[in-house]
Amino acid sequence: MSEILHVNDIYKNFGAVQALSGFSMSVNEGEIVGLMGDNGAGKSTILKILAGNYLASSGTVNFMGKDVVFNSPNDARKQGVEVVYQDLALCNHLTASKNIYLSREKKKFFFLMDHKHMNDTSQGILDQLNSSARPNDVVSGMSGGQRQAVAIARTRLSMPKIVLMDEPTAAVSVAQVPVILEYIKNLQKQKIAVLLISHRLPDVMKVCDRIVVMRLGEKVCDKSKDLCTPEEITGLITGAIKSA
Amino acid sequence: MNLQELLGGRKNKLADPRVARIRMYLNNLAVFFIVAMIWLALTIATDTFGTVNNITNVLRQSSLWSIIAIGQTVVLITAGIDLSIGSVVGLTSCIVALMLNKGYPISVSVIFTMLCGLGVGAIHALGITKGRLPPFIMTLAGLTGWFGVALLITGAMPIGNLPADFKEFSRGDFIGIPNLFWCVIGIMIPTYIILNHTPLGNHLYAIGSNMPGSELNAVPVTRTIFFAYMFSGFCASVVGILVAARLSLGIASNGFTWELKAVASSVIGGTSLFGAVGGVFGPVLGATLLSTINNGANLLKFDPYWQRIITGLLIVVVVFFDQLKNKGNK
Numbered sequence: 016m017s018e019i020l021h022v023n024d025i026y027k028n029f030g031a032v033q034a035l036s037g038f039s040m041s042v043n044e045g046e047i048v049g050l051m052g053d054n055g056a057g058k059s060t061i062l063k064i065l066a067g068n069y070l071a072s073s074g075t076v077n078f079m080g081k082d083v084v085f086n087s088p089n090d091a092r093k094q095g096v097e098v099v100y101q102d103l104a105l106c107n108h109l110t111a112s113k114n115i116y117l118s119r120e121k122k123k124f125f126f127l128m129d130h131k132h133m134n135d136t137s138q139g140i141l142d143q144l145n146s147s148a149r150p151n152d153v154v155s156g157m158s159g160g161q162r163q164a165v166a167i168a169r170t171r172l173s174m175p176k177i178v179l180m181d182e183p184t185a186a187v188s189v190a191q192v193p194v195i196l197e198y199i200k201n202l203q204k205q206k207i208a209v210l211l212i213s214h215r216l217p218d219v220m221k222v223c224d225r226i227v228v229m230r231l232g233e234k235v236c237d238k239s240k241d242l243c244t245p246e247e248i249t250g251l252i253t254g255a256i257k258s259a
Numbered sequence: 260m261n262l263q264e265l266l267g268g269r270k271n272k273l274a275d276p277r278v279a280r281i282r283m284y285l286n287n288l289a290v291f292f293i294v295a296m297i298w299l300a301l302t303i304a305t306d307t308f309g310t311v312n313n314i315t316n317v318l319r320q321s322s323l324w325s326i327i328a329i330g331q332t333v334v335l336i337t338a339g340i341d342l343s344i345g346s347v348v349g350l351t352s353c354i355v356a357l358m359l360n361k362g363y364p365i366s367v368s369v370i371f372t373m374l375c376g377l378g379v380g381a382i383h384a385l386g387i388t389k390g391r392l393p394p395f396i397m398t399l400a401g402l403t404g405w406f407g408v409a410l411l412i413t414g415a416m417p418i419g420n421l422p423a424d425f426k427e428f429s430r431g432d433f434i435g436i437p438n439l440f441w442c443v444i445g446i447m448i449p450t451y452i453i454l455n456h457t458p459l460g461n462h463l464y465a466i467g468s469n470m471p472g473s474e475l476n477a478v479p480v481t482r483t484i485f486f487a488y489m490f491s492g493f494c495a496s497v498v499g500i501l502v503a504a505r506l507s508l509g510i511a512s513n514g515f516t517w518e519l520k521a522v523a524s525s526v527i528g529g530t531s532l533f534g535a536v537g538g539v540f541g542p543v544l545g546a547t548l549l550s551t552i553n554n555g556a557n558l559l560k561f562d563p564y565w566q567r568i569i570t571g572l573l574i575v576v577v578v579f580f581d582q583l584k585n586k587g588n589k
Binding site for chain 1: 452457465467468472536
């Protein structure tokens with residue numbers, strides 16, 4: 016497996032708050048990497064840097080063999096980075112298809128939205144995800160699972176190299192968790208890498224190839240899942256174990 | 260439990276877009292019926308309401324309010340508000356009158372005034388997006404600031420002596436429909452297309468629905484907010500020009516308190532003050548209702564203060580129900 020993402024010595028501060036301190040990690044093609052840590056460890060900050068929402072204070076990001084700076088979410092998307100945010104970042108008043116195509120609407124006659132194309136494609140993606148959500152359904156009236164499906168469907172509009180997922184199982188019912196994990200496994204089969212941020216150790220142990228643990232903005236562990244135990248990971252997250 | 264049930268969840272009636280659409284149609288239909296009932300009642304109660312002259316007058320007045328209400332609606336959809344509209348109407352009426360007075364051709368004066376409207380909107384958008392000022396504060400500052408500019412450039416004097424061709428337009432009609440109403444149609448059609456059929460329209464609703472989420476999804480938030488406020492400024496400048504033509508006068512107090520008429524027309528027409536809900540037909544119906552109440556109250560010799568009280572009550576009632584609807588959606 017070739018390396019597709021390498022972040023090196025990333026620092027990020029928000030005023031006096033140091034969110035990331037010399038954080039480095041890599042992700043290989045088709046690899047599922049679990050990124051774990053307590054609240055405030057810096058997981059979402061590194062995700063937002065990779066998604067183009069934040070700029071790193073210093074350090075480099077190498078993606079597909081090139082040093083890159085993602086100045087905006089659009090920059091990241093164009094290079095093949097798709098994101099599922101923790102709060103899903105859906106617009107409640109819009110339909111599923113308008114949410115799926117938000118900011119990359121399909122156009123006809125130069126400026127008009129091609130509603131038919133958008134609805135047909137959205138329907139196809141939602142069918143692939145086995146979701147009963149319909150493209151014309153308004154998000155505000157959807158169930159948690161349908162909303163999750165719409166957020167995930169956004170990542171299928173392009174053929175991404177990596178999908179960043181921030182707590183994808185946090186807001187869904189227990190019964191829906193296996194479906195999302197199955198979806199993550201399916202991405203791997205298509206050689207799409209996944210960076211999975213999660214608090215749920217069982218989920219991470221189930222699907223990830225490698226686990227990276229962060230604490231107070233630093234990496235304290237980076238090893239194959241097969242070499243980790245849940246107790247060790249818990250100790251690393253809480254600080255009971257300093258590093259591994 | 261199969262996969263479809265897991266990721267699909269239960270089918271929810273609220274998710275059906277037809278429900279939202281029917282709600283909007285019912286709201287517009289209700290306002291339409293109220294307007295029709297008041298028209299009928301006034302025709303019976305007075306000798307003058309049903310005359311061609313008076314109906315044309317009501318349509319002319321509602322046309323002016325409709326245009327600013329459409330501009331306000333676009334801003335309200337983004338969960339913003341433009342409180343400067345009345346002052347911008349006054350300012351632009353003064354600008355066009357001053358230019359015509361100085362002998363500039365009508366076309367140059369009108370285009371320059373419209374550019375001023377766009378510029379005013381751009382300044383508001385700059386304060387909101389780059390200065391991080393709440394829209395309420397930025398446009399409230401505009402309300403007093405642009406009124407001051409209008410007083411300054413005119414020396415607080417009315418500017419009259421406008422060319423006959425300019426004045427003629429607002430009083431004329433085309434195939435029996437007042438020119439002012441043609442202006443409403445000229446604003447309505449492109450606005451409808453923008454809101455419903457362009458990515459820009461989708462972004463306006465997205466920002467009103469979830470601005471942080473829109474930013475995460477690469478929606479060009481700054482550019483879209485600039486469009487909303489510049490469009491509102493443009494609509495206000497069009498009305499400023501039309502008011503100057505209609506009254507043959509440019510004066511800073513033209514459009515005084517019309518920002519509230521714009522908000523009221525828009526909200527009565529189904530636009531939500533919480534953003535992401537609104538269209539172009541509702542504000543026109545809302546403006547027609549307000550101008551009908553105005554006209555009817557005059558004909559029935561009601562104390563003019565009652566007009567303001569009724570408008571205020573209407574806003575309270577409509578926003579109360581909007582709030583209930585909004586809670587229901589959450």
